[in-house]
Amino acid sequence: MKFVFDHNNINVLNLDKSIEFYKKALGFKKTGRKEAEDKSFTLVFMGDGVKNYKIELTWLRDRKEPYNLGDNEVHMAVRTDDIEAAHEYHKKMGCICYENKKMGLYFISDPDGYWTEILPVES
Numbered sequence: 778m779k780f781v782f783d784h785n786n787i788n789v790l791n792l793d794k795s796i797e798f799y800k801k802a803l804g805f806k807k808t809g810r811k812e813a814e815d816k817s818f819t820l821v822f823m824g825d826g827v828k829n830y831k832i833e834l835t836w837l838r839d840r841k842e843p844y845n846l847g848d849n850e851v852h853m854a855v856r857t858d859d860i861e862a863a864h865e866y867h868k869k870m871g872c873i874c875y876e877n878k879k880m881g882l883y884f885i886s887d888p889d890g891y892w893t894e895i896l897p898v899e900s
Contacts, residue, residue: 784822784831785853787891788844792819792836794888799823799832802872802885803855803893825855846890854894863895 789795799805800823808831809822817838824831832853857863860881867873867885874886884892 782830784833786833786835787887787889788835788837788840789887789889790836790840790843791888792821792834795834796821796823798872798887799834802867802870802887805832844889849890849892852884852892852894854896856896856898858898860895860897867895 796807804825805823806826807821808824809820811820813819819836821834821836822831823834864873864883867883870885872885872887874884874892876883882894882896884894886892
């Protein structure tokens with residue numbers, strides 16, 4: 778028996794705003810979309826176009842309250858081939874929420890408050 782990573786899910790209040798954020802901040806593209814027959818929810822899958830791993834954005838029609846992210850210790854991580862340029866880009870976007878310069882990484886926050894860790898490529 779073998780398991781492979783497929784996707785992680787996050788719930789979002791504004792699907793269009795979240796799609797735009799992941800496109801702009803990380804260059805992710807839509808790889809799939811599913812809607813409930815009764816239109817009660819929509820799923821949008823986004824990926825980097827390199828690996829098969831995806832993030833699933835779930836929008837629930839009746840949800841009006843922001844999601845409780847607790848201590849927000851759960852996050853995804855991505856690597857970039859130019860950490861300095863990425864940092865400057867995200868700084869201009871205003872989405873950097875935490876930096877650890879000693880470790881050479883930082884985090885960005887999406888419209889719902891989910892964090893993504895930005896790391897340099899492994900050497």
